[in-house]
Amino acid sequence: MARFTKTMKSLAATALGLALAGAALAGPAEDELVIETDDGPVRIVTKTAAPAFLADTFDTIYSGWLFRDDTTRDMERDDFDNPAMVFVDRGMDAWNAAMGANGESCAGCHQGPESMAGLRAVLPRVDAESGKLMILEDYINACVTGRMGLEKWGTTSDDMKDMLSLISLQSRGMPVNVAIDGPAAHFWEQGKEIYYTRYGQLEMSCANCHEDNYGNMIRADHLSQGQVNGFPTYRLKDAGMVSAQQRFVGCVRDTRAETFKAGSDEFRALELYVASRGNGLTVEGVSVRH
Amino acid sequence: MNSHLWRVSAMVTVIATPAICETAPKDVSFAEGAVEASLTGVPGDPANGVKVMTTNALGNCVACHQIGALPDVEFPGTIAPPLDGAGDRWSEAELRGIVANAKMTFEGTFMPAFYKVDGFVRPGDGFTGKAGTEPLAPILNAQQIEDVVAFLVTLKE
Numbered sequence: 075m076a077r078f079t080k081t082m083k084s085l086a087a088t089a090l091g092l093a094l095a096g097a098a099l100a101g102p103a104e105d106e107l108v109i110e111t112d113d114g115p116v117r118i119v120t121k122t123a124a125p126a127f128l129a130d131t132f133d134t135i136y137s138g139w140l141f142r143d144d145t146t147r148d149m150e151r152d153d154f155d156n157p158a159m160v161f162v163d164r165g166m167d168a169w170n171a172a173m174g175a176n177g178e179s180c181a182g183c184h185q186g187p188e189s190m191a192g193l194r195a196v197l198p199r200v201d202a203e204s205g206k207l208m209i210l211e212d213y214i215n216a217c218v219t220g221r222m223g224l225e226k227w228g229t230t231s232d233d234m235k236d237m238l239s240l241i242s243l244q245s246r247g248m249p250v251n252v253a254i255d256g257p258a259a260h261f262w263e264q265g266k267e268i269y270y271t272r273y274g275q276l277e278m279s280c281a282n283c284h285e286d287n288y289g290n291m292i293r294a295d296h297l298s299q300g301q302v303n304g305f306p307t308y309r310l311k312d313a314g315m316v317s318a319q320q321r322f323v324g325c326v327r328d329t330r331a332e333t334f335k336a337g338s339d340e341f342r343a344l345e346l347y348v349a350s351r352g353n354g355l356t357v358e359g360v361s362v363r364h
Numbered sequence: 365m366n367s368h369l370w371r372v373s374a375m376v377t378v379i380a381t382p383a384i385c386e387t388a389p390k391d392v393s394f395a396e397g398a399v400e401a402s403l404t405g406v407p408g409d410p411a412n413g414v415k416v417m418t419t420n421a422l423g424n425c426v427a428c429h430q431i432g433a434l435p436d437v438e439f440p441g442t443i444a445p446p447l448d449g450a451g452d453r454w455s456e457a458e459l460r461g462i463v464a465n466a467k468m469t470f471e472g473t474f475m476p477a478f479y480k481v482d483g484f485v486r487p488g489d490g491f492t493g494k495a496g497t498e499p500l501a502p503i504l505n506a507q508q509i510e511d512v513v514a515f516l517v518t519l520k521e
Contacts (some may be wrong), residue, residue: 100442190477201505269413275475277467286474287443293420293427294439327493332486 091326100296101289102140106131107358109246110152116247121353127254131285132299137355140364141288141298148308149362158239158308158360161315165240170234175223185219187240195357196244200257207342209263210238211319222276229337235315238306239360246359250303252350265347268340276332280348300325301352302345304361311364318345376384386506388498389481390463397469398457403479403506408514416508421503423478423512433519444475459516463509478504 100126107118119138128135140146149155152172169180169187198209204222206212211229223332227234250347254262273281283292291297316324319336322344326333334340385405402408403510415423418437426437428444448516450459462469465481481499490494 209383232373246513264380271485274488275496275503276479277484278474278476280472291423291439291442293441323493327491329488330491331484331488331493332495333488333493 080301089292096245097152097300102136102154102298103142103144105140105147107139107147107150109150110154110208112153112195113186117356118247118358119249119333119354119356125350125353128351134303135352136288137297137358137361138298138301138363139351139358139361141296146364147360155276156360156362157310158306158315158362160316161236161306161308162243165236165238168236168258169240173222173224176223180217180323184218187244191244192248194242194359195248195250195284196252198261198342198349199253202260203258204280208337209319209337209342209345211337212342214238214241214268220276230317230320235306235317242306242357243359245357247356249354249356250349250352252346252353254346254350258346261343261346262350264340265343265345266347269347270322270330270343273326274329276331278329280325280344299351301355303352303355304346304358304363305356307361307363315360316363318348346352374382389479389502392464394465394468394477395463396463398455399460400457401466402510403464404510405509405519408505408507408512410508410511410515410518412508413511413515414514416504416512417515422508425512428475431519447516447519449519451517451519452521454516456513456517460513462505463512463516476503478502479506479509 102121104268105118105120109116109118110191118137118139119338120139121134124135139150149157153159166187172179172182180187194210198204198207200207211227211234213221214234215226219226227237252258269280272282280300283297288297288299300317302321305321306315307321308314309316317336320339322341323336333342376517387401387403392403411484416422417431418434420427425431425447426434426440428441428446430440430442431437431445432448436512454462458469466473467476467477468473479502481502483490484498484500486498487496487498
């Protein structure tokens with residue numbers, strides 16, 4: 075129905091506008107992230123070559139960290155200053171607690187949380203046995219219900235986010251390396267379709283903001299590429315942890331759309347697709363954003 | 365949890381009782397993207413147009429556009445062309461069409477359609493994240509569109 079009626083006049087106007095907007099365009103910060111931890115410094119890759127499937131879209135992918143202001147970036151440079159570490163500690167307490175119906179603890183079966191190193195970097199992935207696309211929340215709940223005899227934890231509950239924080243931290247500094255082929259391929263295609271669909275009364279897709287306009291300001295917000303390598307993240311605005319699933323809910327709701335639920339098939343597929351756009355960045359474990 | 369870009373409480377959603385000669389969203393006729401006739405027949409109020417354009421809960425045009433004539437707006441966006449000189453580049457009818465449904469002028473544009481009530485993918489009930497029922501209330505009512513247009517025509521260079 076919409077006809078392409080852009081006149082020469084409007085083309086000229088747009089070109090002029092873009093030139094002006096270009097002057098104000100603020101790209102990612104020129105900065106490096108090395109985190110001081112109890113075990114020494116950990117270097118985070120916040121900028122790297124885009125994965126092959128994005129070659130026509132981006133040359134370079136960037137962590138959201140590079141789009142935050144100096145103060146916020148600084149909070150992630152040292153675990154001592156990172157407010158998310160409180161939630162990691164809470165996750166550690168839960169890990170060791172004999173909370174199962176018969177007194178089981180995560181530690182009882184898995185030893186220390188470092189047994190989870192590398193896991194966060196390859197999720198979401200298709201579970202070989204069930205063929206189900208699994209996000210970290212699904213693995214945790216499988217043990218909580220199936221191996222500890224407890225009620226399932228809410229996808230965005232505090233218990234869940236504390237544990238996501240602890241387990242994600244074990245992969246800090248490891249490159250994101252999510253499989254997109256084989257059994258993952260059709261979930262990935264589904265996630266991709268969601269990424270490019272313009273939802274809601276504002277008719278906006280993830281790509282409209284995070285692909286076409288990253289680096290630009292949408293009012294006071296500096297748009298990043300919407301990467302999930304930093305998740306879960308401590309969000310200053312919420313004074314609490316936010317998981318990737320929760321962030322998706324917020325971003326879709328902001329388009330005046332009916333969102334999908336956190337943990338839904340749609341958002342799990344979307345997390346796979348979005349995570350794969352960050353293949354090559356490293357897991358930040360627990361990041362800080364505003 | 366979200367960035368409150370266009371967040372409005374459901375109460376602010378405009379459900380104007382149509383005036384006698386008001387053109388309903390579905391009845392607007394676009395010619396090459398332009399809308400010739402006023403949507404209300406009542407002259408627009410440019411001062412209120414400014415309010416609509418700079419209020420998050422209403423037009424929030426400044427989320428994307430800079431406007432030199434409104435230097436007090438904090439943190440205008442850099443996504444879209446600055447609106448300075450829009451009144452030179454476009455006729456009143458073209459501006460009305462752009463504000464009502466910019467997709468009729470710029471195919472596939474990122475700019476939202478402010479006077480459109482259906483044909484959405486997963487339309488929501490405002491910013492609640494819950495399902496909405498089409499036809500939705502338009503983001504701006506007819507008089508607000510006229511007020512915005514009345515301000516835009518003054519943007520001469």
